[in-house]
Amino acid sequence: MIKANFEDFLAFLKDKKILITTHNLVDIDGLVSCHVLKFFFNQYFEKSEIFLHFSEISKSTRKFMAKFAERFPSFNFLFNKDIDKSKIDVVLILDTNNLDQVGFPKNFDMLDLKIPIVYLDHHHSNENKNINVNLNSLIFDKYSSTAEIIFELCKEFKVELKDPYNYLLISGILTDSGFFRYGNNDTITRVSKLLDQKLDIQEIFLMLNNDNSISEKIAKIKGIQRVKLIREGPWLIGVTRIGSYEASVASILIKVGFDVGIACSEKKNEYRICTRANKKVCLKTGLHLGKILEELSNQCEGRGGGHEGAASINGKGALANILDKIKEKIVKILNK
Ligand SMILES: [Mn+2]
Known part of the structure; x- marks a missing residue:
């Protein structure tokens, strides 16, 4: 064939x-x-x-x-x-x-x-x-x-x-x-x-072997030091804040053992949030991070989207507001 x-x-x-x-x-x-x-x-x-x-x-x-x-x-x-x-x-x-x-x-x-x-x-x-x-x-x-x-x-x-x-x-x-x-x-x-x-x-x-720069390594280490754990039944969500390298930090959270990783940074009046989820949580709960962030970007001054297990959003305004909304949506799906 x-x-x-x-x-x-x-x-x-x-x-x-x-x-x-x-x-x-x-x-x-x-x-x-x-x-x-x-x-x-x-x-x-x-x-x-x-x-x-x-x-x-x-x-x-x-x-x-x-x-x-x-x-x-x-x-x-x-x-x-x-x-x-x-x-x-x-x-x-x-x-x-x-x-x-x-x-x-x-x-x-x-x-x-x-x-x-x-x-x-x-x-x-x-x-x-x-x-x-x-x-x-x-x-x-x-x-x-x-x-x-x-x-x-x-x-x-x-x-x-x-x-x-x-x-x-x-x-x-x-x-x-x-x-x-x-x-x-x-x-x-x-x-x-x-x-x-x-x-x-x-x-x-x-x-x-993709050697990280020293600043990326520090971002990952700080990301891990500052991570807050949210447990929803069998699922573990990690939320952390860093200055940059949001995507690498969100990925490292998954490697450490979180099912969902959220890494945020805030500069002046702008924020960037990167999210990652492992395959298992997406398959079992139907979680689709890209859809969540795309939906939220329509409600705020932001641009977001991505795949089911990897998505990000950039925007202006208060990080805390949008972060709460993301967490809320994820938790709702994990508890369905
Ligand atoms: Mn290929």
Whole structure:
């Protein structure tokens, strides 16, 4: 099944000028998938014209790139900043299937382009409201990373990967599978096959080790020192205040053992609140932090939203008011 999909995908792309890109705030899976796919096309197609574009690259991805460059100094992370849209036959979007999440090059308004769009992604695809979606898209939500789909493509069509590319794929798989936590047996098998080329997994762990700055470490420690515990039956909610790094602090609360973590900061007349919840509390109670914060942002001068287990809100005015409302809503859902 998947082989037939790959064949259609490649037949469609053959002899086309391809722009490869991924979602904004490029993560490691998006980055490595684009680079390895470009390499694959260059090997597989006799002649190919491949362009690569990234919008904003996330901070942790940039840290990874710097460490990777130390290990493989000759590896080239370059990409095309400005692209002449008249030179592109097809846009290939990796690691997302939502056009809203993609940052295109300047003057590249997808809405007025007739260029077909092909997705290669591992996220669940919602009802396709996107324009121009080509049927040869490869969207497999059983994979824990896009890098794994690229790995299968290289394996199936016997394109051999050199060390840097193997390192890249493993890094993408490890980060997106949460170091196998969200993966399955196939995830582990694929990484094992990639490691067969005598790669050292400890070296990759080090590259992926995201050292925090001293100020972020202090924010996390203070966040833990100041946390207030609210117990609602079997659920533990942690609420804390810090000066910055709200998102990291809210995440650390979950790691420590809270089911819901709320980290707030207040500067002058502005506040920012980041919330996190673990999978279990969301599944068992129907808690959706993104919906709660989006709803509240309509009632106050704020902007908020996010996913079920990770959401934030920024606004003006008194932090205490909005914080009480958030706690109230969460507690109500946990007690349902
Ligand atoms: Mn991904």
